[in-house]
Amino acid sequence: MSIKIENLTHIYMKNSPFEKKALDDVNIEIKDGEFVALIGHTGSGKSTLIQHVNGLLKPNSGKIIVDGVDITEKKINLSFIRKKIGLVFQYPEYQLFEETIEKDIAFGPKNLGLSDDDINNRVKRAMNIVGLKYEEYKDRSPFDLSGGQKRRVAIAGVVAMEPKVLILDEPTAGLDPKGRDDILGEIKSLQKEYKLTIILVSHSMEDVAKLADRIIVMHNGKCILDGSPVQVFKEIDTLESVGLAVPQVTYMVRKLKHKGINISEDIFTIEQAKEEILRLLNKG
Template sequence: MDIVFNNVSHIYMRNTPFEKYALKDIKVTIPSRSFTAIIGATGSGKSTLTQHINGLLTPSKGTVQIGSHHITRKVRRDMRALRQDVGYIFQYPEHQLFEETVEKDICFGPLNFDVSETIAKRKAHEMIELVGLSKDILQRSPFELSGGQMRRVAIAGVLASEPKVIVLDEPTASLDPIGREEMMTLFTTYQKEHEATIVLVTHQMEEVAQYADHVIVMNKGEIAMQGTPSEVFSQSDMLSAIGLHPPPIMKLGHQFKRRFNLDEWPTVFDEGELAEHMAAFLLSGREK
């Protein structure tokens, strides 16, 4: 389902001396089944934007459409159905755990959406494996687990409702490189298997380059630019002006291009592929 922001503004502390526009006339579409990354400096409006997608916030002006769901300032129709379609994974999802056992925590979402206990338990068994954990922990307390395991259990709880849209707000925060890769692989696997739309808020430009097919850049509550990762990261001067920088691997490619005064150079996000292009160029003798 497409996600359409139609002239959306959001004002914090409206009609007070502290009134502040967090979003200003946003008009943008997040395509169905896309992997869309939303990037921007701290305070640019990224999280405010995404919290409109599942009704955590409503527009001060304008309309947000998520498939057949419509959200305006005054109309919040059937939030329950919306939140079944849109799963929201916060920066530290493990803080949302509360049930006695892992199985009960994962089953909570499906049961809340009127799924039978039998089906909910089946989904718990499926999702615990999807997030890379053993079924053996289903009867354990989530609070006996490691921090990484708790995060995976919380994510399994969101995925158990099989949302059509998943909003990820800095999901790899505090994880090491291996943990980040495992977490992102988990989400891309879910996206492919369920034909879902992924919306990722992140400061990790490497994640944007590797996983996203659509990028929205925000600055001071407005859309500064959007496009494919290649299109966005090629505008390095504009990104720098708003406090963002392309991934290091792309920066290296730009330095190589300038070093040899090349008119054209492919946009590459993979280290191995970049090394191959560099080697082919140097072996060709064109650097002389």
């Protein structure tokens, strides 16, 4: 499902001493099935932007066209739009509330008016997608799980709604490295299997380098860079000027290049670096 954002501006507390322009004439188009990473420091406008995409916030000006429908128009059925767009907030485990994992994941599908069989099938499928075995976990309390497992349950609850677009706001915040890698791997698998449009909000350059087809960089409410990981991570000076950076492995590659080693500069992940170093060794 495609998303087109045209001339979007949002001002918090307009006409007050605390007025702040959070989004400033933003124009972005996201194609059906794209995996887009949205990066930028706190206050750059990332969270404000994603809350507009499913109508949680209304813009001061501009349009948001989702699947051909302008959701900023009056009398628009936002509940219909929100069924298509799943939004996983930062630390979503704090939104768990049911007594069992199965009931928590089933909550959303029940509100869609589905049959018991359809709800059960969606719960099983969603649990499988996030790596939780149905029979092992369905009757357990979500509050007895580890942080990473709670995160999976929360994501499964959104996945069970079977959205066309999945927006994730810092889905790996606070997780250990293994938990982070597991969650990100499952998100990528989810996109491949269901051809979802995914928008990932993240501070981690390493994460977005591994996952995203495209990276959008926000700063002071504006989109300052938009392109493939190769295109964006070549703009080191621009990224550093707004307090961001490229993945650490890219800095290592630049140092090797400056020392006269004929290594490709288009390396942004550990896996890419490993392949390139092995290639050089075999060549030598």
